[in-house]
Every structure is written in structure tokens, then in C-alpha cells.
Amino acid sequence: MSDFLRTLNSSLFKKLMMALTGTFMCTYLIVHVSGNMTLFAGDEGYSFNTYAHFMTHFPPVEVIAYLLYLTIIVHAAYALLLTILNRRARPVRYAVVSRSPASWPSKNMGLLGSILFLFIVIHMADFWYRYKYTEIAFREYRTDLLTGKREVSEYHPVSQKFQYAVTVEGNTEIVRTKDLYTIVAESFKSLWYVVFYLISVAVVSFHLLHGFQSAFQTMGLRHKKYTPIIKFTGTWLFAVIIPLGFASMPLVFYLKHLLE
Structure with a gap:
């Protein structure tokens, strides 16, 4: 096997790919939650509907969007592959359980990622696919x-x-x-969908709480000066503020529905 193929097949390369795809998706989350805040503009969907059209029809944005979809698939595939390889390398659990202070998210990234991937598929089918390929x-x-x-x-x-x-x-x-705005509003009138959405947002929070910091460590960006900044950003921006932004949408629309 050539050195190039050996590198592609290494665990380090797989982790690096997960780090790169993960940070790209984190960048997209900032854009996505910012755009979704137009749902609260109070203009009967004008801002959100024009934003939705721009995001799905402006060529440069479309290219980035399809790159994102590919990134999600690659990230999920490498996560699954690493999980399988780790289990094959250690088919029998240790007799002594480690007492290291590893966080719960770090121990359950596979479970969190699987739930998150399911949510992305359902979410895209309900909104993106309906908007792009069905009559609304x-x-x-x-x-x-x-x-x-x-x-x-x-x-x-x-x-x-x-x-x-x-x-x-x-x-x-x-x-x-x-009129994507009405589709969103109608979807968030369903209690089960709101609960599922909120659980998924919580999963996003836990996944990013460990994943964001881990990505920078994998890329070798560890320094006593910058690590606290990375940890602060990963914790407060990606694990708290952004998830709260996403969670506000189903909560506001569902409460509005109850008060009608």
C-alpha cells in the first residue's frame, strides 16, 4: 500500500476529516440560525419568505448548500467508520473502568450524532424538500x-x-x-413535532459542547493562549446561544398557537 493510501486509511486522517467537516457545519449553523430569526420579524412572513428564496436560488449560496449536504454525509460516514474500527480494535471492554473526568457528551458522540443525523433528514424533508420540489x-x-x-x-x-x-x-x-413561513408555522402547531425538535436541539447542544473543542484539538490548534477562547466559544456560542435560538422557534410558534 502506498504512503498516500496508507494516510487516507489512517485513523488520524478520518478524525481530521471529521474535524474539518464539523467546523464547516458549525459555520453554517451561525448563518442558519441568523436567517431563521426573520421568522420573528412580525411581517407575516415577508422577511423569512424572501430569505428562503434567496438561500435556495442564489447560485453561490446553492453551491455552498450542496457542499454542506455532502459534508454532512462525509461527517456521518467517517463517524460511523471510526466507531466500527474502535469496536473492532477493542472487542472486549476493559475490566477496570477508567475514572478519567471525560464528559457525558464525549462518551456518547456516536449516539448524539445518530439522533442528530435522523433529525437533519426529517427536518430537510419537511422544509427544504417541500419548498424546493413540491407545490406549496x-x-x-x-x-x-x-x-x-x-x-x-x-x-x-x-x-x-x-x-x-x-x-x-x-x-x-x-x-x-x-410561502415557507406558513409551512413552518403549521408544523410547530403539532406538540409531538415541537417536542422532537426541542430534543434534537438539546442533542445539537451536547454534540457541539464536545465536538467543537475536539475539532480544534484534532487540527493541532492547542495553545494556552487560544484554548480558553475556543472553549468559551464552543460552550457559549455553539452549545448555548445557537441552540437557544433554534429552540425559540418551535416554542414561540406553539405558544402563539395555544393563545389563538
């Missing part, structure tokens, strides 16, 4: 550019190929777009 309702937003007053109504396109349009008639801007 459209909304029309008429905004008076002088006063800022906006009127919202259903829109029924003549052509099935219609996706999005922005026109201006006099002082009125007219935006016609697919």
Missing part, C-alpha cells in the same frame, strides 16, 4: 414605498414554473413568493 402556497406582499404599509394576500401563479417575482407599480413594490 404562494403569498403576495404589496408594500407602499412611501408609507411602508404592507398588504398580504394569497397568490395563485398562472405557470407551475413560477417561483418568485419582484415588480414595482407606481409607489407599490409587489413581491410574489413561495
